[in-house]
Structures are given as structure tokens and as C-alpha cells.
Amino acid sequence: MFAEKKTHDAFGVIPAGDTRKELASLGDSEVVQKFLDGEERAFGELVRRYDSRLLNFVYRTVGDRERAQDLVQETFVRVYRHLHRFDQSKKFSTWIYTIAGNLAKNELRNRSRNPLVLFQAIKKNWDADHRPLEWEDEAYKPDDLFRKRHLKEKVDEAVQQLPEHHRIVFVLRELEGRTYEEIAEITETNLGTVKSRLNRARNNFARIIAPMVD
Amino acid sequence: MNCQEFLERYSEFRDFDEADTDLDSFKTHLDSCPACHRYHEVVERGVELARSFTGPSPREDFEDRLRHRIYHADLVAQTRRRDGSSPLIAVALAAAAVLAGVGAWGPISTITSAPTVDLPGISASAPQVRTIPGPLPVRESAERSPAFLNHSNLWSESNTLLYEHSNLYHRYRDGTLIRTGLH
Ligand SMILES: [Zn+2]
Numbered sequence: 001m002f003a004e005k006k007t008h009d010a011f012g013v014i015p016a017g018d019t020r021k022e023l024a025s026l027g028d029s030e031v032v033q034k035f036l037d038g039e040e041r042a043f044g045e046l047v048r049r050y051d052s053r054l055l056n057f058v059y060r061t062v063g064d065r066e067r068a069q070d071l072v073q074e075t076f077v078r079v080y081r082h083l084h085r086f087d088q089s090k091k092f093s094t095w096i097y098t099i100a101g102n103l104a105k106n107e108l109r110n111r112s113r114n115p116l117v118l119f120q121a122i123k124k125n126w127d128a129d130h131r132p133l134e135w136e137d138e139a140y141k142p143d144d145l146f147r148k149r150h151l152k153e154k155v156d157e158a159v160q161q162l163p164e165h166h167r168i169v170f171v172l173r174e175l176e177g178r179t180y181e182e183i184a185e186i187t188e189t190n191l192g193t194v195k196s197r198l199n200r201a202r203n204n205f206a207r208i209i210a211p212m213v214d
Numbered sequence: 215m216n217c218q219e220f221l222e223r224y225s226e227f228r229d230f231d232e233a234d235t236d237l238d239s240f241k242t243h244l245d246s247c248p249a250c251h252r253y254h255e256v257v258e259r260g261v262e263l264a265r266s267f268t269g270p271s272p273r274e275d276f277e278d279r280l281r282h283r284i285y286h287a288d289l290v291a292q293t294r295r296r297d298g299s300s301p302l303i304a305v306a307l308a309a310a311a312v313l314a315g316v317g318a319w320g321p322i323s324t325i326t327s328a329p330t331v332d333l334p335g336i337s338a339s340a341p342q343v344r345t346i347p348g349p350l351p352v353r354e355s356a357e358r359s360p361a362f363l364n365h366s367n368l369w370s371e372s373n374t375l376l377y378e379h380s381n382l383y384h385r386y387r388d389g390t391l392i393r394t395g396l397h
Pocket residue numbers: 216217218220243247248249250251
């Protein structure tokens with residue numbers, strides 16, 4: 001998209017090398033300010049900064065690559081249209097993750113409209129929240145199947161197996177490196193809920209992947 | 215610290231906040247408990263693997279598509295603001311714009327670029343519709359029409375008789391069927 005030979009990109013004239021460097025050197029809040037001041041190209045910088053990160057976050061949450069592309073696009077559309085409403089005393093990254101997280105949650109909610117799916121989801125959530133925290137080291141050694149075959153994919157599947165409300169905090173903390181406060185804001189919950197969900201998510205994650213890990 | 219407490223407070227240890235966390239008690243338990251040691255190892259190794267998993271990358275046309283979506287979202291917003299029109303009209307306008315956009319950069323463009331063929335105009339007139347009665351009076355039961363069976367010209371009216379006993383007769387017996395091409 002931002003190919004060197006083009007004179008225009010999706011969000012205006014491609015910045016000359018220096019301008020691009022200048023935009024790239026700015027913090028998020030300054031790039032946001034530039035955009036609000038009428039510098040369309042600043043939006044391209046925000047897209048460059050967040051497209052891959054949001055895509056990974058949304059993909060890990062909804063587990064569907066194609067849908068994740070659409071949802072991240074929708075996230076940017078909303079950012080573009082509502083950036084003037086963004087409270088600049090807050091962190092831009094938290095705001096954009098909140099938008100993406102809400103879209104991902106809606107997606108999951110729409111999928112669970114089927115009463116059976118809804119029931120299964122509720123049961124899965126309940127089980128995950130009420131199962132005693134436990135850990136048994138069965139001294140299980142990963143067999144050749146797990147050792148040789150797509151270990152990373154298996155671990156990725158394990159993340160997908162976590163119930164939705166555990167998965168989102170797990171991804172935000174372990175894979176995105178967000179603070180508890182940011183996670184609370186993004187998931188619109190309180191700190192205590194974040195802590196307890198994260199602890200349970202780790203416990204469930206460990207139980208699922210233990211057979212695969214040396 | 216016992217194993218249960220270790221599991222319940224594990225996140226304090228993993229995301230430790232120097233001010234709040236008594237790291238020593240966690241470390242002491244870890245050193246003395248193979249099960250919790252293994253737990254910690256599994257979480258660390260699993261997360262490391264999950265982080266190294268290559269997720270999806272934005273599609274090549276990601277930003278072009280995004281530009282179109284923003285353009286159309288803007289169009290809807292502008293239409294609403296300018297006209298104060300109903301959302302329905304705005305959505306219809308946007309849908310038309312989206313269709314035009316899709317035509318411009320989707321596979322549909324190959325269809326819309328096909329050559330136009332001029333065909334002569336088609337004129338049509340409605341065919342005359344006739345309602346014909348059944349060829350014979352409706353006979354509700356054999357008992358009610360013995361006269362017909364004893365008709366002296368029975369054989370001279372053979373066509374009629376054949377007709378009466380054909381499937382076609384039974385279809386037409388209500389006398390209201392509209393014929394469209396049968397003669
Ligand atoms: Zn222990």
C-alpha cells in the first residue's frame with residue numbers, strides 16, 4: 001500500500017522520506033493531533049502502526065483470519081470517523097484496542113445467537129470460572145506427535161479453546177503485554193475481574209498445553 | 215506458601231509488582247515443589263510458543279479497501295448531515311456507491327465491461343383468452359344420466375363419447391377451464 005513508487009497512498013499524498021520519518025518518530029498522541037489538525041497522512045501512520053497488531057489481537061479473539069481482516073478494517077473506519085471525540089488525555093492504543101475488542105465481542109455474540117451454541121458457551125464459561133484452580137504434574141512427556149507436528153499451531157489452538165472472557169484477557173496480557181489497568185479499560189471490567197480471569201486463563205491454558213510442552 | 219496458595223496467587227508472581235509482591239515466598243515454594251515448578255515452566259514455555267506463532271498479516275489490498283470503506287462511511291454521514299434525510303436514503307445511497315466501487319475494483323468489473331448488443335425492441339400483445347365450457351353437460355354420476363347412455367345417436371356422436379370418457383373430459387368438467395392453445 002505504501003509502495004515507494006506511488007505518489008498517493010490511501011490517505012493522501014505519500015509522505016516524502018523526511019515527512020514519513022517525522023511522522024514515524026512521533027508518539028501516538030502527536031500523530032493523532034496532526035490528523036486532527038488536518039494532516040490526512042497522519043492517519044496512514046496510525047494504520048501502519050496498528051494494522052498488524054490489531055489483526056493479531058482480533059484473530060486470536062475470534063479465531064477467523066478473514067473475519068479478523070474485516071473487523072480491523074471496521075475498527076479503523078470508526079477511528080477515522082470518531083477520532084475527534086477521542087479523549088486525548090487517554091492512551092490512543094487503549095482506545096483503539098477497546099474499539100477492536102468490542103467489535104470482536106459483538107462478532108462472538110452474534111455467532112452465539114444459536115441457542116445451543118449459547119448454552120454451550122455459557123456452560124464453558126461457567127465451568128472455566130468455577131473449576132477449582134488445580135495443577136497435577138503427571139510427569140507427562142510430550143509424545144512424538146506433539147513434538148514433531150506443528151507445536152506452535154497446537155499452542156495457538158489451545159488459546160482458542162479458552163472461553164472468550166478468559167481468552168481476551170490472556171491475549172491482551174501475555175501476547176500484547178498490556179497492563180492490568182489497560183485490560184480493565186479495554187474489556188470494560190474492573191481490576192479484580194481482570195486479575196481473577198487472567199489467573200484462571202493461565203491455569204486453563206497450562207492444563208491444555210501441558211501434554212505438548214517439554 | 216502451599217500449592218493451592220501458589221496457584222491462586224500465581225499471577226502476582228508472574229506479573230509481579232515489586233511493591234506488592236513477596237517474591238521470596240514464591241521462589242522458596244518453587245524451589246521446593248516440583249509440581250508448581252512444572253506449572254510455571256509450562257506457562258512460560260506455552261506463552262513463548264504462542265508469541266512465536268505467526269498470525270495473519272494485513273491483506274495486500276487492506277488499505278485500498280479501507281480507503282473505500284472510509285469514503286463510503288463518509289458519504290453516508292455527509293448525506294445525513296446535508297439533507298437531514300432518513301437513514302434509509304443514506305444507506306441506499308451508500309449501497310449504490312458501494313456497488314459502483316465494487317464494480318470498479320472487484321471481479322464484477324470484468325462482467326460490466328462486456329460489449330453491449332443492440333437488440334430490436336420487443337412488442338407484445340395479449341393473446342385472446344377464451345373461456346370454454348366443458349364439451350358436455352356435467353354428469354355427476356352414471357345413475358343420473360341414463361338417457362345419455364341410451365341415446366339413439368350414441369355411435370354417431372362417437373367423438374363426444376370418447377371425449378367424455380377421456381381424462382381430458384374430467385379436467386374440463388367444471389366448465390370453467392381456460393384453454394390456452396388447445397383446439
Ligand atoms: Zn506447589
